Amino acid sequence: MTTRTDAPTRREQILKEAARLFAERGFHGVGVDEIGAAVGISGPGLYRHFPGKDAMLAELLVGISERLLAGGQLRVTEDATSGDGSPETLLDALIEGHIDFALDDRPLITLHDRELDRLRDTDRKRVRRLQREYVELWVEVVRARYPLLPESEARATVHAVFGLLNSTPHLGRPGALPGRTATAALLHRLARGAFEAAGEQA
Numbered sequence: 001m002t003t004r005t006d007a008p009t010r011r012e013q014i015l016k017e018a019a020r021l022f023a024e025r026g027f028h029g030v031g032v033d034e035i036g037a038a039v040g041i042s043g044p045g046l047y048r049h050f051p052g053k054d055a056m057l058a059e060l061l062v063g064i065s066e067r068l069l070a071g072g073q074l075r076v077t078e079d080a081t082s083g084d085g086s087p088e089t090l091l092d093a094l095i096e097g098h099i100d101f102a103l104d105d106r107p108l109i110t111l112h113d114r115e116l117d118r119l120r121d122t123d124r125k126r127v128r129r130l131q132r133e134y135v136e137l138w139v140e141v142v143r144a145r146y147p148l149l150p151e152s153e154a155r156a157t158v159h160a161v162f163g164l165l166n167s168t169p170h171l172g173r174p175g176a177l178p179g180r181t182a183t184a185a186l187l188h189r190l191a192r193g194a195f196e197a198a199g200e201q202a
Contacts, residue, residue: 146199
């Protein structure tokens with residue numbers, strides 16, 4: 001995943017703090033004034049950026065689903081154009097990208113689990129559609145790596161690996177975990193182990 005070197009925009013700062021606060025206290029436990037204070041502006045000043053908390057929640061949950069899918073598609077394209085790609089290296093790249101998300105955007109995982117049903121119907125359906133596309137992208141790569149694995153089992157394994165990787169909010173406070181590099185390596189080994197176990201049974 002590419003690391004940004006430019007400073008986040010005020011809108012991005014607002015979304016980051018909103019995600020953190022929503023994850024810590026729940027959507028209804030956070031007021032606009034608190035989000036504003038976290039980024040150094042008045043609560044009413046937030047309305048220059050968002051019409052309200054519902055809009056922030058929608059942008060957070062739709063946005064991360066869009067970024068995950070776009071990141072996966074980019075890795076597939078890069079692998080196809082590299083000339084020396086393989087299903088195994090592509091699967092590793094997908095795992096690494098999702099681990100970056102799972103470690104760097106833990107509040108969004110909590111937010112998705114707790115607050116997805118608060119989205120408007122159109123936004124919730126959009127999130128689900130993006131997620132299905134992301135899953136199917138993985139399924140195609142997994143079956144290229146393990147061609148004897150039935151499609152239904154490949155899909156079930158992908159969902160299981162997502163559950164494993166998305167468990168990061170439950171692993172304890174950041175200071176209680178191994179360093180980021182060690183945690184990422186552990187998650188990668190666990191994910192590959194799950195795929196290997198499924199592939200061996202095919």
